[in-house]
Amino acid sequence: EAGVAQSPRYKIIEKRQSVAFWCNPISGHATLYWYQQILGQGPKLLIQFQNNGVVDDSQLPKDRFSAERLKGVDSTLKIQPAKLEDSAVYLCASSSLGNGYTFGSGTRLTVV
Amino acid sequence: GQQVMQIPQYQHVQEGEDFTTYCNSSTTLSNIQWYKQRPGGHPVFLIQLVKSGEVKKQKRLTFQFGEAKKNSSLHITATQTTDVGTYFCAGSLWGYQKVTFGTGTKLQVIP
Incomplete structure (x- = not known):
């Protein structure tokens, strides 16, 4: 089966600019997650979708981050405006309920 | 909030030696998952423990979930250079939602 697709792989932007990441999960996986992984740390959950509804976004900085999952398939994560501390790898993962997560290759964001 | 700590943070072993990483949660978990992340890569699911x-x-990998469901361990017997990477545990309080990743243990294997 195809894996979780993410794009772009790398992005460099200046602070205060905006950026968007895209994720296409494994077909049939109802649950989609966005994680932020800062270098040397474990992944931190930003938002979890079940189909196209939000299950948990308690750690999403809502003043600058937004995410949507239209039609319960693809998802986009947006940052506007970006800050230096947003430099990280943004990982998308999907799962079917009760199973482990399949992660995409991630988007490495550098904010300068 | 829920905290999941792992020890050690780093471990260097000679090839052929055994390795163990420990995962401790501040709260009782519903289930725990283990992932391996190679340098420059993304986390890859290894296993899930529920009971x-x-x-x-x-x-060569043995995974254990504690009796109180607050701790877990991963033991690798006779490490190989292919075992290099960071091992993360990830626990959930409620069903399979809101999984919190641990701090990770970075394993280096010296040939």
Whole structure:
């Protein structure tokens, strides 16, 4: 089966600019997650979708981050405006309920 | 909030030696998952434990879930250079939602 697709792989932007990441999960996986992984740390959950509804976004900085999952398939994560501390790898993962997560290759964001 | 700590943070071993990483949660978990992340890569799912005291094996890897469901361990027998990477545990309080990743243990294997 195809894996979780993410794009772009790398992005460099200046602070205060905006950026968007895209994720296409494994077909049939109802649950989609966005994680932020800062270098040397474990992944931190930003938002979890079940189909196209939000299950948990308690750690999403809502003043600058937004995410949507239209039609319960693809998802986009947006940052506007970006800050230096947003430099990280943004990982998308999907799962079917009760199973482990399949992660995409991630988007490495550098904010300068 | 829920905290999941792992020890040690780093471990260097000679090839052929054994390795163990420990995962401790501040709260009782519903289940625990283990992931491996190679340098420059993304986390890859290894296994999930659900029952109290559960032990599962995958070739040279042995995973254990504590009786109180607050801790877990991963033991690798006779490490190989292909075992290099960071091992994360990830636990959930409620069903399979809101999984919190641990701090990770970075394993370096010296040939």
